Amino acid sequence: MILIDAVTKRYPDGTTAVDRLTLEIPDGSITVLVGPSGCGKTTTLRMINRMIEPTEGRITLDGADIREQPVNSLRRTMGYVIQHAGLFPHRTIVENIATVPRLLGWDRREARTRALELMERVGLDRSLAKRYPYQLSGGQQQRVGVARALAADPPVMLMDEPFSAVDPIVRKGLQDELIRIQGELGKTIVFVTHDIDEAIKIGDMVAVLREGGKLAQYAPPAELLSAPADGFVEDFLGLDRGIRRLSFFTAAGLELNTVPIVAVDSTAEQLAARTVPQTPYLLVTDTEGRPLGWADAKQRAAGSEALIPFGHSFTAGRDSLRAALDSAVLSPTGWAVAVDENGRAVGVAAQETIAAAIRTAHLEQQATGSASGVADAAPVDA
Ligand SMILES: Nc1ncnc2c1ncn2[C@@H]1O[C@H](COP(=O)(O)OP(=O)(O)OP(=O)(O)O)[C@@H](O)[C@H]1O
Numbered sequence: 001m002i003l004i005d006a007v008t009k010r011y012p013d014g015t016t017a018v019d020r021l022t023l024e025i026p027d028g029s030i031t032v033l034v035g036p037s038g039c040g041k042t043t044t045l046r047m048i049n050r051m052i053e054p055t056e057g058r059i060t061l062d063g064a065d066i067r068e069q070p071v072n073s074l075r076r077t078m079g080y081v082i083q084h085a086g087l088f089p090h091r092t093i094v095e096n097i098a099t100v101p102r103l104l105g106w107d108r109r110e111a112r113t114r115a116l117e118l119m120e121r122v123g124l125d126r127s128l129a130k131r132y133p134y135q136l137s138g139g140q141q142q143r144v145g146v147a148r149a150l151a152a153d154p155p156v157m158l159m160d161e162p163f164s165a166v167d168p169i170v171r172k173g174l175q176d177e178l179i180r181i182q183g184e185l186g187k188t189i190v191f192v193t194h195d196i197d198e199a200i201k202i203g204d205m206v207a208v209l210r211e212g213g214k215l216a217q218y219a220p221p222a223e224l225l226s227a228p229a230d231g232f233v234e235d236f237l238g239l240d241r242g243i244r245r246l247s248f249f250t251a252a253g254l255e256l257n258t259v260p261i262v263a264v265d266s267t268a269e270q271l272a273a274r275t276v277p278q279t280p281y282l283l284v285t286d287t288e289g290r291p292l293g294w295a296d297a298k299q300r301a302a303g304s305e306a307l308i309p310f311g312h313s314f315t316a317g318r319d320s321l322r323a324a325l326d327s328a329v330l331s332p333t334g335w336a337v338a339v340d341e342n343g344r345a346v347g348v349a350a351q352e353t354i355a356a357a358i359r360t361a362h363l364e365q366q367a368t369g370s371a372s373g374v375a376d377a378a379p380v381d382a
Pocket residue numbers: 011012013015016017035036037038039040041042043044194
């Protein structure tokens with residue numbers, strides 16, 4: 001475990017970048033430092049691998065002061081990833097990734113095999129191995145940066161805004177990969193970002209820092225959303241924290257109504273049997289059961305084939321109440337469409353039903369009264 005113990009960093013010009021910061025960073029999980037520009041995130045991260053030395057306080061790794069260890073051996077236990085990846089431009093991808101193993105004296109073949117294996121792990125095709133960094137996209141370069149940091153299998157990974165320079169879709173992919181890699185390899189990751197959504201998505205613990213390098217709150221993401229420590233944290237979380245918090249509640253218990261589901265080739269009798277006053281709409285599916293759209297029940301009975309788009313569906317048993325609510329809000333009929341893993345419609349849920357499920361989830365959470373209030377540290381979906 002990394003313990004940052006009452007650490008202060010004052011630069012020679014008098015700037016206090018970090019002010020009496022104390023953080024217990026648990027092993028084998030992702031801890032995120034988040035906060036506005038200049039709040040001391042990078043300074044904190046660099047004090048962990050001694051690129052910057054604290055003015056006061058100390059940092060321990062598994063109980064030992066990091067100053068007791070030679071800097072080089074300390075850094076070997078800590079991979080470091082930065083924005084734009086910081087790759088060596090004149091080395092190929094495979095050489096970039098093999099850098100640290102080579103420095104550690106691995107022979108060329110061994111290091112290369114390891115590099116190729118890591119390319120696979122971070123989702124890069126081996127055919128890119130002989131390219132140079134400039135021949136890759138920004139997102140691919142970031143993946144190389146992650147692979148390079150993993151190369152010597154360090155127990156700790158320090159990541160400073162590694163995904164900030166890529167577009168939102170690539171970024172989501174990189175975040176998902178990081179969560180997967182962390183799950184597989186169990187690294188201790190300290191991750192810096194100024195993006196609160198990224199922090200909430202990937203963090204097991206999130207430290208919100210404010211200007212002047214002061215800790216505003218240190219909590220699991222669900223707790224940040226449900227109980228921000230003060231106005232600063234609340235502002236930083238943004239307006240829709242209530243909605244975002246629903247990501248932590250599963251939609252698995254949502255009562256689904258199967259009555260209005262009809263296949264596109266249904267007969268008049270079948271349509272009539274499915275038409276009930278509580279749902280003036282029918283969800284029409286193809287012959288495999290995949291939703292095509294909503295139909296007005298009366299018009300369908302009169303022979304109309306017109307369909308109303310259903311927006312998007314949510315996956316029953318996997319997605320969160322946030323996804324279910326979003327589906328209901330986007331659907332012109334106000335009903336969310338639930339599908340199974342194969343995309344087949346398994347039921348529909350009215351906004352009112354989802355609202356009731358949300359109230360129940362809140363009540364259950366209050367009743368369990370756990371520290372975070374929510375059993376799962378990770379959002380159900382993100
Ligand atoms: N070498 C330095 N000398 C003086 N002040 C510095 C130095 N490096 C950083 N600072 C100041 O320390 C504070 C914290 O800087 P730091 O780089 O840790 O912030 P940050 O949270 O990483 O910001 P950003 O989100 O913009 O990357 C800032 O006010 C910065 O100007």
